[in-house]
Amino acid sequence: MSSIKENLSQIKEHLSDDVTLVAVSKTKPLENLHEAYNAGQRIFGENKIQEMTQKWEQMPKDIAWHMIGHVQRNKVKYMAEYVSLIHGVDSLKLLREVNKQAKKHQRTINCLLQVHIAEEDTKFGLNETELRAIAASEEFQTLENVHIKGLMGMATFTDSETQIRREFKKLKSLYDSVQNDFGTLSILSMGMSGDYKIAIEEGSTMVRIGSSIFGARNYQ
Numbered sequence: 077m078s079s080i081k082e083n084l085s086q087i088k089e090h091l092s093d094d095v096t097l098v099a100v101s102k103t104k105p106l107e108n109l110h111e112a113y114n115a116g117q118r119i120f121g122e123n124k125i126q127e128m129t130q131k132w133e134q135m136p137k138d139i140a141w142h143m144i145g146h147v148q149r150n151k152v153k154y155m156a157e158y159v160s161l162i163h164g165v166d167s168l169k170l171l172r173e174v175n176k177q178a179k180k181h182q183r184t185i186n187c188l189l190q191v192h193i194a195e196e197d198t199k200f201g202l203n204e205t206e207l208r209a210i211a212a213s214e215e216f217q218t219l220e221n222v223h224i225k226g227l228m229g230m231a232t233f234t235d236s237e238t239q240i241r242r243e244f245k246k247l248k249s250l251y252d253s254v255q256n257d258f259g260t261l262s263i264l265s266m267g268m269s270g271d272y273k274i275a276i277e278e279g280s281t282m283v284r285i286g287s288s289i290f291g292a293r294n295y296q
Contacts, residue, residue: 080108081115083289091283095276098142100268100286102127106134108290113139121163121284125151132158144284146200149173157181163228163265163284164190166200168210171222178221185221188228188265191250193243195232204250211257226263226281227251231271240271244278251279 078086084099091097098121101109109120109131118138122128123145132141140160147164156177165171165187178185189210192201202210207227210216229247231240244266251264265282267275272283 080111080289084112084115084117087285087288090273091276094281096263096282098144098265098282098284099289100144100284101131101290102145102286104286104290106131109135112289119160121286125155128159129154142284152177153180156183156185159185161225161263162187164188164200166190166202168213168215171210171216171219175219175221183221184223186223186225188226188263189224191227191229191247193229193231193247195239195243201229207250207254208257211254224258224261226261226265227254228263228265230268231266231275233270237274240274241278244271244275244280248279 087097096119098119099112099117100121101112102121102123113136119140119142121142121144122131125143128141128143141158142161142163143155143159144163147162147170149170152173162174162185165174166189171187174185174187189207190201191207192203227247227250231243234240247266248264251261255261263282264280265284266280267283269285269288272280272285275283
C-alpha cells in the first residue's frame with residue numbers, strides 16, 4: 077500500500093501551479109494529517125466544525141483549514157476565529173452569520189458560494205437566479221467581514237464522464253459570467269478524488285481530494 081506522501085506526490089504531478097490541492101482529512105486521525113503535513117501539505121478540508129476545531133487546536137498553526145461540508149449557522153461561531161475558507165455557503169442568511177462572527181474576531185472570512193450543478197436532490201447549493209440575487213442585494217453590499225472568493229460545486233456521483241464534464245462546464249460558464257457581479261473571483265472549486273482530472277480540464281482552480289490521499293474513509 078502506498079504512503080500518504082507517495083499519494084500526494086502522484087496527485088501533484090497532475091496539478092499545475094494554478095490549481096490548489098485541499099487534502100480532505102475528515103474522519104482521519106491526527107497521525108495521517110501529520111504525515112501529509114510532513115510531506116508539505118498545508119491546506120486541509122473538514123466537513124464537521126467540531127472535528128476541524130479539535131484538529132486546529134492540535135496541529136501546527138501554519139495550516140489553512142477549509143470547511144467543505146454543509147454549514148449550520150449556529151456552528152459558525154466555533155470556527156470563526158481560524159477558518160481560512162468556507163466552501164459551502166448557500167444562502168444570504170449564512171453569509172450574514174459568517175459576517176457577524178468574523179466581525180467579533182476582527183477578521184474577514186473568505187467564502188465560496190456553492191452552486192447546485194448535480195442532477196441529484198442530495199446536494200446543497202444555489203441556482204443561477206439565487207446566486208445573482210445575492211450579488212444584487214443591498215444587504216450583501218454591507219457585509220464587510222466576508223469576502224466572496226469564488227464558486228464551488230459538486231458533480232453528480234455517476235460513471236458518466238460526459239455528464240460530469242457537462243456539469244463542470246456549466247459551473248465554469250457561470251463562474252465566468254458572474255465575475256463582475258462579485259468583483260474579481262479567483263477560485264473555482266470543483267473536482268474530488270473520482271473526477272478531479274476532468275474538473276481541472278474544465279477550468280477548476282481548486283480540487284478537494286481525500287480518499288486518493290488518505291485511503292478509504294472510516295465512518296465508525
